Amino acid sequence: MTYSWLKRARVVISLIFLVAISTLFLDYKRLVPEVWFSPVLSLQFVPSLLKFIHILSLTAFGFIVVIILTVLFGRVYCSTICPLGILQDVVSWISKKFKSREKRRYGYGKPYTILRYTLLVAVLIVLLLGSSWLILILDPYSNFGRILIYFIKPVLVGLNNLGAPVMEKLKIYAVLVPVDLKPIPVAAYIVPVTVLALVVWMSVTKGRLYCNSVCPVGTFLGFISKFAIFKIRLDTNTCTLCRACEFTCKSSCIDLETFEVDYSRCVACFNCVSSCKFDAAGFQAKPLKVKPVTVESASVDTSQTDTGKRRFIAGTIALLLGSAGLAQNIPVRDTTKPVPKNALPTTIPEDKKFPVSPPGSIGLHSFTLHCTACSLCINACPTDVLQPSFLQFGLTGIMQPYMDYHSGFCNYDCKRCGEVCPTGAILPLILEDKKLAQIGKTHFVKDNCIVKTDKTDCGACSEHCPTKAVHMIPYEGTLVIPEVKEEICIGCGACEHACPTTPFKAIYVDGNEIHKIAEKPKEVKAKNPLEKTGDFPF
């Protein structure tokens, strides 16, 4: 029991990570300051790696730390840092409460070597071909984020909104105030529902099977952890073959028939060392006494799977090359149409050629390449303008957030999405730059405009425009009508959001495929009308 503290330490650290990361995702009141996001998320492997590739800066060093940790101690990342891994432990732990003693036991199982290496290679190939779509679906951190945003947050906000009227009745207008929850497109639920079902089923029945058969990060770190310095070591002299370690092994990687531990699957949970009453399972740099025969049988086993692995990989490359064609960025027109409310419904459809990606994302290609749709920004955005896409970025960009101007508009003085994004898909901008980042351009459709159709003043668009790119010019009589100065428009969507016409807006933002820099609005000092007299004009 010398090493039983290891398990306790693992549980404590993992819960700290789980709570910290969950807080960032579920902070629907947006109380957590932006500066806390990066420290909490910096060790997430895929986001850190993507950010490193994207900006070629060592500031995104998290994945290197993870590799070093793995070389030293094995897959401690999987057991303490990865939120999806920790979530599986929580699910297994809860499910055990409902199981008989017999059923609670794990046991040795064969590895799904072909499956896991195929998925890893597939992710890498698709990534090299310039798309993040497979990593987007398989990254454990992003999957965890989506589970929180798609399933847990609506429940949390729902509870908040149930409590709010009670508080309101008590005349307390604080703590619980109603929160507007924008519905996520049903089609975007396909991936999160599938992954959640798979993760729950696997963790209930087989512990960490997901991490050892599907997760590309698990497979990659598993490969490294074979060469880790500190490992679980079995002592054949003191072992009584009670199988306590095997029964508690979530990874099914201890084989007491051969006295072999499959280090590629061991997630360093330390259940075995804490369950062993005889200290026959240890966590050490040097091997304990091991029967030589097991080493031989193990090596034979590996070489066999290796050939199978290669054959399978070769066979699937062609398929992947084909499917990578899907990875091309396919802009799709926004088909959401609100119910007509005008006396005279507008007739000219909005002609959007590109979706709008958030400020700091450089352009559509860069954004879709680096975003893993973890959905952190969707919760962090105070205006709810960032919404999960369905087809806006094409099928391969499913769930990646886009600027949905029906839902909200980009706050001029806000740059929170770039500050929280862990992958660098949305890079942080200083406020002055953000205010000039032109993510799209406004188009005015005069024939849809109230001022022309109804001959009444409106101007909601210009009212909301923060740069006055949309401003009012004289029209008929005393009426004024909008005009767009494209060069100072930043594409924030305030005009489109405010425009009251239905079913089609009279003013809308078409995304910039590559973001541009807008000109600064010209400023002239205002004059005081009372300056001359200095007296009341009445």
Add this chain to the structure above:
Amino acid sequence: MKRREFFVKSAGAGLGFTAVMSLGRLPAAFAATPGSAYDMAAVMGGAPDVMFDKAIRAMGGMSAYVKKGQRVVIKPNIGWDVPPDRGANTNPLLVKRIVEHCIQAGAKEVLVFDNTCDTWTKCYKTSGIESYVKKAGGKVVPGNTEGYYQQVTIPQGKRLKNAKVHELVLEADVYIDVPVLKSHDSAKLTISMKNLMGAVWDRRYWHRNDLHQCIADFATFHRKPDLVVVDAYNVMMKNGPRGISKNDIVNMKAQIVTTDMVAADAAAAKMFGVDPASIPYIRLADEAKAGTMDLQSLNISRIKV
């Protein structure tokens, strides 16, 4: 929910609880200001809080409007996520001073809200109004979800016959409208009548159904403000209502206090250098007898600090 239905019915029929309670009040436009010889106080040359002290004294003191144990609702303009020196929102110092006067007059509760254009949490914070109201002992209330708004009818409305009004307004014993004077792209000027667009839910309806007529229509709604305080301290002369920079602002250091929204808007328009009759909604509201834009007919206390 029952309370809400009750309001819908009572306000709709004009016979319910609210209507009975408001029978005691004469329409603001025709009511003689209690305890004061003046219909309006106009102040120039001081800080917002100092000017309010002078103005409310001329108008008979806050106790003429707020009685002990009453619930006061203040509707400033908190529409934008913009700091106080940009003049896009009502000056927080003024709102604070009004809250203090109400509490001094014995108000049980002073509540402040707006249905903002930018995200409400950001507006409440950046405008400084949230922290100033709390400091003064008042409360800020969100206006961000439809659940807060109750359907009412506007019998005199020409285009706006129904609206969803924030429940605070309908429940208030005393209702104070505290707009900031600004240029406005669609309404030309935004003052006290336009400010009440932030007390209703569906603004888009107003925009697509003759904005000026809707603003004037809503000014005829029976629950009129009991007091109107126009903040003209930092006045946005152009690029309103949001403004681009401080260059849009003139430090006019003025304030208008009255009980008549139409008169308030007429006076403020003049301060802005615009003929009130050239602003369609002021003229329409005057014609609908929601108040008067004839400043000659009013007894005005002109105060220079």
